[in-house]
Amino acid sequence: MRAAIGLDIGTTAVKALALDETGAVLARAEVGYPLSIPRPGWAEQDPAEWWRATEQALAALRVDEATGIGLSGQMHGLVALDASGRVIRPAILWNDGRTAAECDEIEQRIGLGELIARTGNRALTGFTAPKLLWLRNHEPHHYARIAQVMLPKDYVRLRLCGEHATDMADASGTLLFDVARRRWSESVLDALEIDPAWLPRLLESPEPSGETGAGVPIAAGAGDQAAGALGVGVDRPGPLSIALGTSGVVFAALPEFAADESARVHAFCHAVPGGWHAMGVMLSAAGSLQWLRDVAAPGVEFGELFEAASAWQPGAEGLTFLPYLAGERTPHADPGARGSFTGLSLRHDRGALVRAVLEGVAYGLRDSLDLLRELGVAPGRARVSGGGARSELWLRIIASVLETPLERPVVEEGAAYGAALLGGVAAGVWPDVQAAVASCVRVRDEVEPEPAWVAAYAAGRERFRALYPALRTFA
Numbered sequence: 261m262r263a264a265i266g267l268d269i270g271t272t273a274v275k276a277l278a279l280d281e282t283g284a285v286l287a288r289a290e291v292g293y294p295l296s297i298p299r300p301g302w303a304e305q306d307p308a309e310w311w312r313a314t315e316q317a318l319a320a321l322r323v324d325e326a327t328g329i330g331l332s333g334q335m336h337g338l339v340a341l342d343a344s345g346r347v348i349r350p351a352i353l354w355n356d357g358r359t360a361a362e363c364d365e366i367e368q369r370i371g372l373g374e375l376i377a378r379t380g381n382r383a384l385t386g387f388t389a390p391k392l393l394w395l396r397n398h399e400p401h402h403y404a405r406i407a408q409v410m411l412p413k414d415y416v417r418l419r420l421c422g423e424h425a426t427d428m429a430d431a432s433g434t435l436l437f438d439v440a441r442r443r444w445s446e447s448v449l450d451a452l453e454i455d456p457a458w459l460p461r462l463l464e465s466p467e468p469s470g471e472t473g474a475g476v477p478i479a480a481g482a483g484d485q486a487a488g489a490l491g492v493g494v495d496r497p498g499p500l501s502i503a504l505g506t507s508g509v510v511f512a513a514l515p516e517f518a519a520d521e522s523a524r525v526h527a528f529c530h531a532v533p534g535g536w537h538a539m540g541v542m543l544s545a546a547g548s549l550q551w552l553r554d555v556a557a558p559g560v561e562f563g564e565l566f567e568a569a570s571a572w573q574p575g576a577e578g579l580t581f582l583p584y585l586a587g588e589r590t591p592h593a594d595p596g597a598r599g600s601f602t603g604l605s606l607r608h609d610r611g612a613l614v615r616a617v618l619e620g621v622a623y624g625l626r627d628s629l630d631l632l633r634e635l636g637v638a639p640g641r642a643r644v645s646g647g648g649a650r651s652e653l654w655l656r657i658i659a660s661v662l663e664t665p666l667e668r669p670v671v672e673e674g675a676a677y678g679a680a681l682l683g684g685v686a687a688g689v690w691p692d693v694q695a696a697v698a699s700c701v702r703v704r705d706e707v708e709p710e711p712a713w714v715a716a717y718a719a720g721r722e723r724f725r726a727l728y729p730a731l732r733t734f735a
Contacts, residue, residue: 261286262325264689266680267317268484268673269310269333269413271295271353271506275676276317278326281689283681283700285671289320296350301357301586301595304350307339307415314416328687329420329472330679331481332488333413335433338391343407349399351412352391355507355543357587357595359390362397366390366435370451378448380432380439380519380527385587385595386543389435392454409458413481421470421478426460429486432528439527439536440517465531466685466693479686482531484675485509485539491678492643492669493701495532495694500629500639502658502666503674504648508545508621510628512637513537524591525631531682532693538635540590540628544599545621546648548583552617556610566653568611569618574660574716576612578603580723581620591627592728602727618654619717622661623724629662641665643703645674652707660713661721667703677701 263278263286273292280286293309296302310333336354341347352358363383367375376382383390388411395403410418411434414426431437431444436454438445442462449456463469463480465487470478481487489501489511501511514536519527530537544551553560580602587595601616629639644666648654659666671677681696690696 261323262327263287263323264680264684264687265318265321265323265326265329266676266678266683267314267329267331267416268487268676268679269314269331269416270484271334271355274310274313274317275673276321277673277676277680278321278323279677279680279684279700287321287323288673289317291316291320303353303356305353307347307351307412310412310416311419326476327689328477328479328683330479330681330683330686331413331417332484332675332679333411333416335411335430335483335485336386336388337412338388339410339412339415340395340402340406341408341410342405348402348405354386355586356391357385359385359394360595362390362393365393366452370448375448376519376521376523378438378445379435380517380523381435382523382593383435384589384593386589387433387435389452389454393452406458410460414460417469417478421472423470424460425463425469425480427463427465427480427482427531428529429465429531430481430483431462433483439529442529464533466533466682468686477686479682481679481682485511486528486531486537487678487682488645488674489513489537489678490531490681490693490697491671491674491676491701492645493697494643495697498639499667500642500664501674502625502642502644504546504644504646504654506545506547508542508625509539510625510632511537511539512632512639514635518635520631520635524593525628525635531678538632538637540631542583542590542621542624542628543588544583544585545624546646548581548585548599548617548621549614549648551585552613556613562651565614566651568609569614570653572612572615574619574713575720576615576619577605577607579608579612579616580720580727581616582724582727583617583620583624591631597728600727618657619661619720620724622658623721625658626661626721639664641667643667643669645669645672655707656710657713659707660709661717663709663714665709666707668705668707670702670704
C-alpha cells in the first residue's frame, strides 16, 4: 500500500492516517499516552511517550510505501533538550497554567501594545515564551542546560529525521515569533534575554524538513488548528473551521495579516504559504463534557447523556454553565476564571446539566465568532470537526447559537488529515496545498440552525455573558 501519512501528536494520543492520491483514507491508527498533573493547574508529558506512540501508530498503519509524512500536534508545549540531545525535563503543555507571573513579566518588559504589534498576541499562560521564563525563574538548574527548544510535534520530527525545524503556523504560538513578517522576533528575544540559537529553523508548512532513513520526505507540518483547518477545507478566506476537541476553536483564514488590538483572538500564520489566520480559543469545550461525565456519570456512554439532554428545551429553564474549568483564553484571557452552574432548581436532573454544558460551550464559541466578525470575518457557514462533532444534538445547538450552518467533512480527524495533505504536497503527490484541499476534502452533510431555538439562545447568550464579571467579584 502506497500512501501519504499524517501524524497528529495530540494531548492524549497520536492519531495517524494513510491517504491515497484521491484523499481516501486507507488506514487509521490511534495510540494513547498519559497526561501528568503533578500540581494543580500544571500539565506535563514525557516526550518519549509521543515517540513510542508514533512508532506504534506507524506500524499499525501497515503502509508498504510512504510517499510523504506530514506532522501536526498540540501547540505551545515546551520541549527543552541539552547539548547531548537529551530531554531535560517533562514537556510543559498548552493547558498548563503555572506561568501567570511570567506573562505579567513579559508584558511589563515589552509593553502590551508592542508585544501585540510584534507577535499578534498578548502573553497567555499556554504560550511557549512564558514557560521558558518560568524555567529560568523556578528551575535555573534545568534552564542552564538548554541547548535546543522545540514544540511537541517537532520532537517527533527530530526522532524521525534528525532535523531541528518547525513551521510558521506552529511557531506563531510561541510568543517569540513575528507573525506579520514570518520570522523569529529579534526584539522579543532580546527583551526576554532568550538565545536565538536555541530555536529551530523555520519553514512553510508544506516544505520538506528532512527525510527518514528510508528517504521519505517529512513536511514541516503545522500546529493542530492550522492543520485541522486544512483537513476540513479552510485553506482560504470563506468558511470557518470549528474544532470541538478538548478545547474549542473558531478559526478563520484571513486575506492578510490582521491582529485584534486587544489580542482577544489570536493572529497566527496559516499552513498555506504566505497565509494568515485568526482564531478564538476556549480551553474546555468537549473537555467540559468529559469532566461532567467523569464526576456525575462515570462509565455512562455519551450517547445516553445526549439523549437525556435532548429531553430539555433550549435554555434548560434558566440553567447556565460557564465552561471556564481551566481558566479561559477568548474572550477573557483569564487563567483564574473558573466554571460554574447557575440557576439550578429542584426540577433539574442529569440531562439538564448535560444540556447546560452543551449550551455553555456553544455560547463560548459565539464569543469567539463575534470577535472574529470585528476583524471583518463574515462567514456564511462553518466546517466542524473533533469528537464533539459526532453529536447531532450538539451541532444543532451550536448552529443555532452561532446562527450559522455547520458542514461535516467526510473525514473527522481534521488535524491528521491536514498533516497527511501537507506530507503529500512535500512529496509531490499534489502540486500545492490548495490543489490538495480541492482534490481531497469533501463534505458529507450539513446541520442547519433550528429557527425555533435561535431566539431562546439569544436570551441565553446574554445571561451567559453577564455571569463572568459577577463571578469574578468572588475570585
